[in-house]
Amino acid sequence: MHNFTYYNPVKVLFGKGQIQQLGQLISPNAKILLTYGGGSIKANGVYQQVEQALQGYKVIEFAGIEANPDYDTLMKAVEICRSEKIDLILAVGGGSIIDGSKFIALAAKYNGDAWDILTKADAIFTEAIDLGAILTLPATGSEMNSGAVVSRRSIGAKQAFMNPLVFPKFAILDPETTYSLPKRQLQNGIVDPFIHVTEQYLTTDINSSIQDGFAEAVLKTLINVGQDIVNGTQDYDTRANWMWAATNALNGIIGIGVDHDWATHMIGHELTAAYGLDHGQTLAIVAPQLWRQQSNNKSAKLLKFAHNVWGLENNHPDVAIKQAIIKTEEFFHSLGVKTKLADYGITVDAEKIVANLFKYSSSNLGEHQNIDATAVKEILAMAQ
Ligand code: NZQ
Ligand code: ZN
Numbered sequence: 001m002h003n004f005t006y007y008n009p010v011k012v013l014f015g016k017g018q019i020q021q022l023g024q025l026i027s028p029n030a031k032i033l034l035t036y037g038g039g040s041i042k043a044n045g046v047y048q049q050v051e052q053a054l055q056g057y058k059v060i061e062f063a064g065i066e067a068n069p070d071y072d073t074l075m076k077a078v079e080i081c082r083s084e085k086i087d088l089i090l091a092v093g094g095g096s097i098i099d100g101s102k103f104i105a106l107a108a109k110y111n112g113d114a115w116d117i118l119t120k121a122d123a124i125f126t127e128a129i130d131l132g133a134i135l136t137l138p139a140t141g142s143e144m145n146s147g148a149v150v151s152r153r154s155i156g157a158k159q160a161f162m163n164p165l166v167f168p169k170f171a172i173l174d175p176e177t178t179y180s181l182p183k184r185q186l187q188n189g190i191v192d193p194f195i196h197v198t199e200q201y202l203t204t205d206i207n208s209s210i211q212d213g214f215a216e217a218v219l220k221t222l223i224n225v226g227q228d229i230v231n232g233t234q235d236y237d238t239r240a241n242w243m244w245a246a247t248n249a250l251n252g253i254i255g256i257g258v259d260h261d262w263a264t265h266m267i268g269h270e271l272t273a274a275y276g277l278d279h280g281q282t283l284a285i286v287a288p289q290l291w292r293q294q295s296n297n298k299s300a301k302l303l304k305f306a307h308n309v310w311g312l313e314n315n316h317p318d319v320a321i322k323q324a325i326i327k328t329e330e331f332f333h334s335l336g337v338k339t340k341l342a343d344y345g346i347t348v349d350a351e352k353i354v355a356n357l358f359k360y361s362s363s364n365l366g367e368h369q370n371i372d373a374t375a376v377k378e379i380l381a382m383a384q
Contacts, residue, residue, distance in 0.1 A: 001208050004257040010144045011170040014244065016236070018172050019046070019134060022053035022090075025170045026132065030087040031058045033080060033129075035101045037065050037093045044180035046136055050092055060084055065093070068272060068279070069100030071115070071152040074107070081108035081129060088130045091168075094185070095140030095279075098133045099148035102166035105129040118150055118159035119360045128165035136177040138243040139189040139280065141196060141250025143171035151273060158273040159360065160265075173247065175239035183230060187337050188280030189242070190226045193249035194219060195264055195283040198305075202291065203259035203367040205300035215254045216308045221245040223309070223331060230335045263365035264290050267376060270353045275346050284332045284339050288325050289382035293375060295321055297368055341384050348384055350377045 013021055026032065032054065041047040062077045080086070081104060091101035107114040109127040116123040135143040142148065146167045151158045181189070201215035225242045228235065248254065267290075268282030277285075295302060299321060306312040306324035315323060329339050341348050354373045357365075365371040371379075 001206060001257040002259075006252065006256050007164070008144065008167070008252050010168050010251075012144060012173060012247075013170065014173045015240070016174060016176055018174050019049040020053055021172070022050065022132075026054075026057065026088060026090075028056070030130075031085060032060070033077065033084070033086040033089045033104075034059050034061045035065055035077065035089055035091045035093075035097055035104070036061075036063050037067070037097050039063070040180065041092050041136060044136070044177065046092060046134065046177050050090070050134065060086070065097050065100045067094075067096045068149075068151040068158065069096045069103070071103075071150055072154065074100050074103050074150065075114065077104045078107045078114065081105075086129055088132060088169075090132045090134070092134040092136065094135070094137030095142045095149075098135070098142040098168070099140070099150065101131055101133075102128075102142070102146075102148040102163075103150050103161075105131045105166055106163060115152070117163075118152075118157075118161050121361075125163055125165060128163070131166060131168045133168040133171040134177075135171060135173050135243075135247075137181060137185055137189060138173075138178060138246035139185075139192040141193065141247055143168060143173065144247050144251035147250075149269065149279075156273050156356065157359075158269040160269070171247075173243055175236060175243045178239050178243065179234055183232070183336070184278065186230045186232065187335050188278050189246060190222055190229060190335055191280040191284045191332060191337055193246040194222050195287050196249040197222075197254060198287060198291075199261045199264060200255040200258060202298050202301045202305060203261050205304065206258060208258045211254050211256065211258050212304065212308075214248070216304075218245050218249050218254065219305075219309050226331065226335055259367035261365075261367045263371045263376075266357060266365055267353070267379065270357050271341075271348075273356065274349070274353060275344070277344060277346075281337065281344070284337045285341055285383050286379065288329050288339060289379045290371075291325050292382065293379050294366065294371070295325075297366075297370065339383075341380075348380050350380045353380060 091098045105128040133143045147162045264287045271282040302321040306320035312320040
């Protein structure tokens with residue numbers, strides 16, 4: 001196992017009715033910027049619960065953060081934070097709202113060009129506005145990590161950043177807030193955490209038995225609940241297991257001391273920027289082909305995946321690996337998630353995707369840095 005430092009300061013309040021605890025988490029004098037998206041929180045009653053819990057607080061609202069939050073929108077909120085001297089940003093929604101709020105929190109305290117946050121590896125940040133999160137869409141893990149992804153549609157970019165200053169101070173996860181999710185977001189909410197796990201698990205076999213066992217438990221949970229979730233089950237425990245699985249897929253715990261890949265995500269972000277596909281949709285397209293293209297490098301972990309997740313113990317290793325990838329595709333199909341670009345009517349412009357992918361960093365991708373421009377083009381051709 002590699003050396004590691006594990007740090008996760010997020011206080012998590014999980015379960016029914018936990019939004020009522022907001023008043024215990026926020027200082028009575030704090031001036032709050034309440035950030036949310038297109039209004040789903042008003043339709044499902046989450047907004048009303050927040051309003052009730054924040055009676056007596058000074059609250060300014062910033063609505064309209066879009067899916068794949070946009071730089072230009074977020075910069076408007078940065079101005080409000082500065083002019084209103086906001087003490088805490090309360091993000092209520094899915095990954096886009098939490099990610100966008102992380103960017104706002106950091107940008108509001110940064111004197112340079114805010115685009116540096118996403119593109120300048122050596123930029124120095126010393127402060128961020130405090131952030132709290134109320135999650136309504138289990139998928140990204142943003143509620144319990146320090147990462148965020150921001151799009152800038154005006155230049156066709158989608159970039160990620162990580163900074164410990166933007167770990168939420170607290171995250172409230174009430175599975176009942178997920179009952180109102182439409183099918184497409186339920187599908188994304190199974191695929192995204194599944195691939196978060198594989199980005200950290202399907203890498204090098206370094207005998208990390210705790211991380212691997214935890215990763216396998218998260219994958220098996222997602223496989224077990226996937227069908228019911230996508231069919232809209234209102235069973236509380238199924239929703240709870242799903243929500244906690246999605247958080248654990250990307251709160252750092254399965255990724256400590258092991259190699260990470262993230263190439264599927266990097267390629268997927270470019271597909272979203274170029275063609276507007278949902279984040280989860282891009283992952284289901286890229287991951288299986290990336291595993292095939294990289295199967296020699298990933299063979300030991302793909303075999304573990306075949307044995308421990310898909311139960312394919314009795315096959316020859318090469319056959320088991322091939323079958324595990326097919327089983328994963330079949331799982332996505334069983335959720336109604338497509339796995340080819342052509343299924344969305346897209347003919348990929350691989351040259352453009354590769355040019356954007358290596359625009360801000362010339363390093364190759366993958367846990368062995370062996371996924372170069374040629375490999376990406378091969379993966380995209382296989383995914384067509
Ligand atoms: O706009 P609102 O009204 O909030 O509606 C949203 C939005 O239309 C809706 N929704 C959310 N909760 C709902 C609901 N509708 C009904 N009932 C509810 N309870 O769902 C739609 C999609 O929301 P969004 O926040 O965009 O989805 P998701 O959580 O999948 O976030 C995707 C973004 O997160 C980034 C992605 O790249 C993408 O930009 N990621 C962030 C990561 C991180 N911070 O660690 C890692 C991920 O890999 C990912 O890249
Ligand atoms: Zn993701």
